[in-house]
Amino acid sequence: MKLSSLILGLSFFLFISCKEKEQQKMPPQQIKVVEVIKKDIPIYNYFVGEVFGEEDVSINARVEGYLTGILFTEGARVKKGDLLYTIDPEPFNAAIAGEKSKVTEAQTKYLNSENNLARVKPLAEMDAVSKSDLDFALADRDASLAARKAAEASLKMAQINLSYTQIKAPINGFIGKTQARVGDFVGRSPNPVIINTISKVDNVRVQFFINETNYLIFAKEFAEAHRDLDVEKRAQKAEIELLLTDGSTHPYKGKVDFINREIDASTGAILIQASFPNPELILRPGQYARIKVKSKVEKDALLVPQRVVTELQGEYSIFVVNAENKIESRRIVIGDSFDDYYIVKEGISEGDKIVFEGLQKVGNGLEVIPEITVFESQFKKQ
Structure with a gap:
């Protein structure tokens, strides 16, 4: 029994020894590496x-009234001057008629005052009427003229308000969704005042x-x-x-x-x-x-692919193949990123060979045969 155990133990020892010799004789494995490159990098x-x-212009209802027409397609392109909306014009036509009658009345008064002044002025020069009569005639003429101008200005404003019942595109561009529909009262809060927007997007x-x-x-x-x-x-x-x-x-x-x-x-x-x-x-x-x-x-940034960098508790490291073709772990300090590279501030030099593939299979001191490969950035493929 003891002899059997001795033979078994000796056999196991010889087996292990042979395996170790085989491992020691295994040639270094080939591993892909990339070289550290130096170049100027934009950050x-x-x-x-x-x-x-380029322009976003609000379409406003500048007068109050009921919306009677929408003459565009929402989301369509419109040209400057295109008619977009109409507001009921009847109240504004009536206002113009009233202002016209006031202009006529003011014009009549002005002509009467002008005629009166023409009659009084020569009489005053002959002292046939008092100076106060002449002053009164002049003042009446000036007041009538001012009243006529005020009536004309009111008529002009009424005509402008009528023009606001036709809302036109102020610029070329795309018009949005309308904020008011036919029949809505617009132009006074809480009713819509801004009823649309046109955007020029060239x-x-x-x-x-x-x-x-x-x-x-x-x-x-x-x-x-x-x-x-x-x-x-x-x-x-x-x-x-x-x-x-x-x-x-x-x-x-x-x-x-x-x-x-x-x-x-x-x-x-x-x-x-x-x-x-x-x-x-x-x-x-x-x-x-x-x-x-x-x-x-x-300037002169040192670049390594992000995929070769290992991070542990805020510290970064890479595997480098040294001059003896042995693996060594090296701690680095990284800076900004550029595409899928890191800019390395400390720990490497230009031309260093960095393990690119098989990071899980290497360790410090392992002898390898480095095979230089070129890293293809995913950003260059896009």
């Missing part, structure tokens, strides 16, 4: 913006807010990069892109129209407006989109 900030038309405005810190970084970096330009031209030089909610990028770059004069004390943010060409009319007022703003350029 972008992202903000949420709201789209507005170009659009996008407004967004940035916090004070980002504003200062942006302003300093941009001023340094374009020191030779005045403030307005600096703003127009800013590289601004619009990222849509479906993940696509608007094909036309924008320019800054203005930066607001003050930072909102309640939010600590400042308003910026940029404009974008919109020839395909894809962008519409009310849309939300992400603004991509180039804030600075990181």
Whole structure:
């Protein structure tokens, strides 16, 4: 029995020894690596913006009355001068008739006063009437003239009010959903006063807010990069892109129209407006989109793909193949991200070989045969 146990133990020992020798003789495994690259990288900030038309003009009922006609299709494109709405004109026609009669009455009084003055004036020169009679005739003529002008002005206002019963498009653009229907009384609160809006969207405005810190970084970096330009031209030089909610990028770059004069004390943010060409009319007022703003350029940045970086409790590390072709874990300090790369501040040098695949199969001291591969960014495929 003891002899059997001894033989079994010896056999197991010999088996283990053989396996260890086999492992020791196994050649180094081939593993894919990428090299650390150095290049100048633009750094972008992202903000949420709201789209507005190049012009967004409210359609107002400028006189009170009952709506009698809607002469457009909601959501359609309209031209400046197109008739959009009509308001019942009858009360305004009646007002014009009344004002015309007042003008006629005032004109008659004025002519009578003019004739009276023409009669009195030569008599006063002959001292046939008193000077006070002449003064009275002059005053009566002047008062009658003023009354006639006032009546004419009232008539003109009545005619203007009548014209307001025909509401026309003030600009070219897309008209929205009507806020009043035929038969509604419009033009006085709580009834509709603003009954529609027309937006011109051949170009659009996008407004967004940035916090004070980002504003200062942006302003300093941009001023340094374009020191030779005045403030307005600096703003127009800013590289601004619009990222849509479906993940696509608007094909036309924008320019800054203005930066607001003050930072909102309640939010600590400042308003910026940029404009974008919109020839395909894809962008519409009310849309939300992400603004991509180039804030600075990181000179000689060291880049590694984000997928090769391991994070544990806020510390970042990578596996590097050293000069002896052995794996070593190296702690790094990362900065900004660029597409699907990290900019590394400390821990690596240009040309270092970083383990790209099989991160779970490697460890410190493992000898490997590095196979250099090229990382293809997903952003370049889009």
